[in-house]
């Protein structure tokens with residue numbers, strides 16, 4: 452089916468839908484929140500009853516972008532989310548590739564008999580379980596994927612002005628965070644989209660201030676500790692750091708305040724992959740970023756129970772299964788990554 456034909460069907464399904472539930476992934480980021488809320492806003496303008504169901508709350512650093520009307524339709528209490536999914540006759544999964552990435556909502560989504568649509572940009576979409584799939588890894592973000600779909604809708608007719616400023620700003624938000632402000636995964640279409648959205652009034656400066664210039668001092672202080680004391684760099688070009696919950700608590704760090712740390716070590720010419728690990732609840736969350744030619748995705752899949760994109764992935768470390776304790780986590784990371792670099796024929800030591 453061509454994209455045009457799929458958009459035609461999507462439009463028809465929307466017209467026929469009663470209640471619509473839009474879900475996104477665990478620990479939602481800017482692209483997850485931006486795309487889900489942008490779509491909800493568009494559907495609301497079409498007179499639809501829409502809820503956004505997220506397995507975890509919206510992180511505090513994104514709240515600036517959501518007004519009361521948008522936030523009041525977001526739910527993250529799992530029981531309410533499951534009920535809303537059960538009541539919906541149309542489910543839209545956005546910014547994740549398979550139901551198990553929305554931990555706690557997986558079963559509700561899987562058993563639902565509603566029409567199901569997937570809008571995403573991760574590798575390996577679970578196409579079999581969705582009636583309609585808009586997904587390609589050759590795009591910056593789910594916000595850009597959604598932008599493309601919306602621009603093809605009969606009521607928008609390729610005119611970004613018809614999206615409305617709220618939808619347009621939310622699309623810009625998610626594209627900006629997923630590209631790390633135009634640093635990664637940008638395509639000609641990404642800049643085109645940005646140009647169009649700015650032309651219709653999106654305030655990029657306000658967005659950048661909200662996203663990157665509104666942190667608490669604690670974050671920058673911890674960034675100092677991370678770079679000075681915590682960061683380990685191996686001879687073959689792996690940079691990694693591990694923070695325990697106790698260390699984060701001691702530094703007064705809240706959810707979302709280490710966002711982006713994982714990217715910093717890639718500023719060093721010899722670093723080819725960066726891994727940032729932090730203890731959160733029962734697990735150690737792992738973030739991986741790599742240069743072109745090194746697959747963060749494969750490393751995440753093989754050693755950290757995760758996946759994502761080729762050069763930006765995530766996963767977790769199971770204590771005590773992978774490493775007996777937090778203290779031994781560093782040994783696990785070094786052992787696995789050395790094996791990974793060898794097996795991928797990336798092994799070389801730097802003089």
Ligand code: 5GP
Pocket residue numbers: 476480552737738739756757758759760763764765766767
């Ligand atoms: P982050 O490091 O920012 O948490 O995640 C980077 C990318 O990897 C995101 O696109 C995210 O969706 C994906 N990702 C994060 N954690 C996981 C995971 O546990 N499993 C999979 N499959 N993907 C993940």
Ligand code: MN
Pocket residue numbers: 482483546572592593629
């Ligand atoms: Mn994304």
